[in-house]
Amino acid sequence: MTDMFQKIKDHEQVVFCNDESTGLKAIIAIHSTRLGPALGGCRMFPYNSVDEALEDVLRLSKGMTYKCAAADCDFGGGKAVIIGDPLKDKTPELFRAFGQFVESLNGRFYTGTDMGTSTEDFVHALKETNCIVGVDEVYGGSGDSSVPTAHGVIYGLQATNKALTGTDDLSGKSYAIQGLGKVGYKVAERLLEEGADLFVTDISRQAIDQLLSKAKEIGAGVKVLSGNEIYEAQADFFVPCAMGGIINDETIGLLKVKAIVGSANNQLKDMRHGQILKDKSILYAPDYIVNAGGLIQVADELYTPNKERVLRKTKAIYNSLLNIYEHAEANGITTVEASNQFCESRIEARTRRNSFFSHMKRPKWSVRT
Numbered sequence: 001m002t003d004m005f006q007k008i009k010d011h012e013q014v015v016f017c018n019d020e021s022t023g024l025k026a027i028i029a030i031h032s033t034r035l036g037p038a039l040g041g042c043r044m045f046p047y048n049s050v051d052e053a054l055e056d057v058l059r060l061s062k063g064m065t066y067k068c069a070a071a072d073c074d075f076g077g078g079k080a081v082i083i084g085d086p087l088k089d090k091t092p093e094l095f096r097a098f099g100q101f102v103e104s105l106n107g108r109f110y111t112g113t114d115m116g117t118s119t120e121d122f123v124h125a126l127k128e129t130n131c132i133v134g135v136d137e138v139y140g141g142s143g144d145s146s147v148p149t150a151h152g153v154i155y156g157l158q159a160t161n162k163a164l165t166g167t168d169d170l171s172g173k174s175y176a177i178q179g180l181g182k183v184g185y186k187v188a189e190r191l192l193e194e195g196a197d198l199f200v201t202d203i204s205r206q207a208i209d210q211l212l213s214k215a216k217e218i219g220a221g222v223k224v225l226s227g228n229e230i231y232e233a234q235a236d237f238f239v240p241c242a243m244g245g246i247i248n249d250e251t252i253g254l255l256k257v258k259a260i261v262g263s264a265n266n267q268l269k270d271m272r273h274g275q276i277l278k279d280k281s282i283l284y285a286p287d288y289i290v291n292a293g294g295l296i297q298v299a300d301e302l303y304t305p306n307k308e309r310v311l312r313k314t315k316a317i318y319n320s321l322l323n324i325y326e327h328a329e330a331n332g333i334t335t336v337e338a339s340n341q342f343c344e345s346r347i348e349a350r351t352r353r354n355s356f357f358s359h360m361k362r363p364k365w366s367v368r369t
């Protein structure tokens with residue numbers, strides 16, 4: 001039998017949620033509460049096996065610990081995955097059942113949207129727990145987190161452009177975007193407005209058609225590629241905005257871009273792929289630095305929400321990336337090593353009181369009740 005404790009050895013807590021009546025099968029992973037209660041979105045995906053779902057939630061929740069530390073948020077890392085097809089298996093009852101499991105963690109885990117879930121889904125969960133972030137303002141939330149996430153990706157592209165060419169002007173460059181969902185579509189739209197050339201791919205025809213009609217409206221050109229063709233696109237930037245693990249042994253040799261900057265979580269299949277990118281002189285913007293905009297917004301929501309502060313902290317992604325590039329270059333290490341080192345030392349320096357968050361609720365949470 002698999003040694004489950006060996007598998008989850010880096011994590012504080014992993015909860016398997018099973019609800020027969022609604023068909024809910026979910027896993028919540030809390031990686032660390034050293035800096036505060038765990039915060040992380042909930043993904044819905046038709047995983048092929050429970051092992052695959054577990055591996056995803058363990059990696060994603062660990063990434064959230066680093067993302068919170070890098071973005072200077074007083075939260076720890078957690079994530080949830082619901083095993084199911086977001087196009088077929090969603091019901092209000094399923095999300096209410098999920099909300100009950102979140103509530104059972106008593107304030108140790110706050111969650112909201114991620115790949116495959118929407119703000120509407122969490123309005124149902126909100127009936128069972130207050131530990132939900134990023135729902136629309138009419139429900140007391142700060143709104144769709146993909147908006148600031150997309151802003152962050154744009155700042156990330158500008159900083160990377162600056163590091164490569166000395167200017168942060170995004171026009172006249174080409175971008176290969178994988179995934180035109182909540183984040184990818186907004187990034188694509190902004191790049192079109194900037195006068196960029198786009199290569200795009202998505203498994204959803206509807207998502208592609210929506211972008212094509214937008215491009216037509218503003219008279220911009222978009223080339224649609226199928227599946228793996230996106231890795232071979234002759235573009236300046238690869239912008240992954242769908243699933244993780246896409247920089248791997250099969251794809252890395254195909255890349256022709258100068259840099260990778262996208263919102264997808266866990267883009268590198270393995271740490272060693274960071275070194276291969278460095279050897280190929282492809283500048284890699286660590287995903288959890290680039291895609292922190294959504295986290296910044298929902299973390300802010302848990303105090304007294306302030307849009308100006310969210311914008312300022314999201315803008316800081318630009319300088320954070322430039323610092324990471326500089327540190328990596330000066331020390332002959334990869335950009336992921338540089339950002340991991342920064343986060344680990346920040347977590348070490350900030351850990352206080354104890355290393356297990358057990359408070360019942362965030363101080364200002366009562367404003368929502």
Ligand SMILES: NC(=O)c1ccc[n+]([C@@H]2O[C@H](COP(=O)([O-])OP(=O)(O)OC[C@H]3O[C@@H](n4cnc5c(N)ncnc54)[C@H](O)[C@@H]3O)[C@@H](O)[C@H]2O)c1
Pocket residue numbers: 113114115116117145146147149178179180181182183184201202203204207227241242243244263264265291292294295
């Ligand atoms: N939403 C946020 O605020 C946020 C924040 C940080 C990170 N992220 C990450 O960004 C990524 C995208 O998130 P999202 O919220 O836009 O998700 P989403 O579900 O809204 O969009 C994902 C898109 O990718 C497409 N897709 C799925 N598999 C694909 C494939 N094999 N090839 C091409 N396209 C594919 C889907 O059809 C969909 O259009 C995820 O990895 C997510 O974890 C999202």
Ligand SMILES: N[C@@H](Cc1ccccc1)C(=O)O
Pocket residue numbers: 039040041042110111112113114115133134145265291292294295298
């Ligand atoms: N899902 C996004 C934003 C988010 C963070 C935390 C909670 C809810 C949503 C992320 O991975 O960063």
